[in-house]
Amino acid sequence: MDKTKMKKVETFASIFGEDHSEVPSEKTDGTTSLKLNDLIPFRNHPFKLYEGDRFNDMVESIKQYGVIVPIVVRKVDDKYEILSGHNRVNAAKEAGLTEVPTVVKEGLTEEEATLIVTETNIMQRSFSELAHSERATVISTRHSAMKNQGVRTDLLNEIEKLSKAPNLASEETFYPMDKKLRTHETIGNEYNLSQASVARYLRIDKLSDAIKDLVDDGKIAMRAGVDLSYLSQENQEMVEAIISENTFKVDMKKAALLRKHEKEGNLNWNTAQKIISGDMLKSTGKVKPFKLQPTIILKYFNPNDDKKAIEKTIEKALDFYFSQMKNQSHDIEEGEEMIE
Structure with a gap:
């Protein structure tokens, strides 16, 4: 086979390089320089960009060495969409550069483009x-x-x-x-x-971007987010609006209740607000445990008395008390009838 006709295979490593390498690659095949103004971020870029010291360190490095590792893009209309290198691009702008070394990838499916975005970030x-x-x-x-x-x-x-x-x-x-x-x-x-x-x-x-942010911020527990992911997008937006408006948090119980009400077809703004605020959980009809103070017990019983015997005595006393109250109320009603 004529070697001049052999297709040149471009390795992925030559495209992405090693971000931690301090030595710029001598291989420049397949790279080009693009103006920063011609670059656009990956739509719905899912990763948080560098801030603070980490970003400042990158800016200083670029000022000193330039952008060593080429960014990776694909052409979209008359612009180039960044697949790998969002932080490098932002730092290059801050460092005063107008161009960056670039590799342009062609023929990628949406899934392959997204895969490059996620894998190079990790x-x-x-x-x-x-x-x-x-x-x-x-x-x-x-x-x-x-x-x-x-x-x-x-x-x-x-x-x-x-x-x-x-x-x-x-x-x-x-x-x-x-x-x-x-x-x-x-x-x-x-x-x-x-x-x-x-x-x-x-x-x-599968959560909406707004709900994902609330999970990241801790306003929605991780496992609660799982239940919320089953809600329709419309109801997710409603839940996010209620949480943001009132700075509520959503735990697993609240999320499960929201999912249950949607499944039953009766999840609306008022119901969601009662659930998220905690009002619905307060009114579930559950009886809170009640304990007598030790001082009251000691007033009528000895410390060594049997617990069950004490409970039985209290039960008899309460039965007698309420029966007396009932008789007293009955006598009052009869007296009122006689007056009439």
Whole structure:
């Protein structure tokens, strides 16, 4: 075969590099410079961007060395959508740069583009460092890729090698469904999560963005978010509005009650507000436990008296008391009739 006609294979590692490397790569094949004004962020970018010292350190590094690792983009109309490098772009702007080295990827499906976004973020930050909503995005994207027979295995394998996560994108995960490893178990093994936790994060990913923010902020408990994920988008928006308006928190009991009322078809604003405020839980009719003060017990009984005997005596006393009250009330009513 004529070597001049051989298609050049571009490795994923050459695209993304190692963010922790202090030595710029000498390979510039496949890279180009793009103006920062021509770049747009990935739509609904699911990760929180760097702030504070971490961002300032990146700015100082770029001022000194420039952007060492090229960002990755795809063309969208007359702009370029960032797939990897949102923090580098923001820091480059702050550092006063007007252009950044770039790799333009073509022919990506939406799933593959999202996979690049999530996997390159997890390379730069540990999974435990991510917020709940960010973890949910990573797990959901990986879960979808592993189940989809049409996803490009070469892309997954390159990401796999770069992220140093063994066995996650191995060949056995792309066998027919009856021979596949259980995706929950496989993903759980990589991120040190139980299968139940993986399932919960897959549910969290189905929440609206506003509800996800409340989970991240601790206003909604993680497991409560799982129940809320079963609500319709319209009811999720209603719940978010009630929580934000009144700074309420939602625990598992409240979330389960909201889900129950929606399932029964009677979840509306008033009902949701009563549940979220806690008023409905207060009026469930449950009798709160009541205890007599020790001083009252000691007034009529000896410390060594049998507990059951004391309870029986109190019960008899109360029966006598209420019967007397009933007779007294009856006598009063008869006296009023005689007066009339």
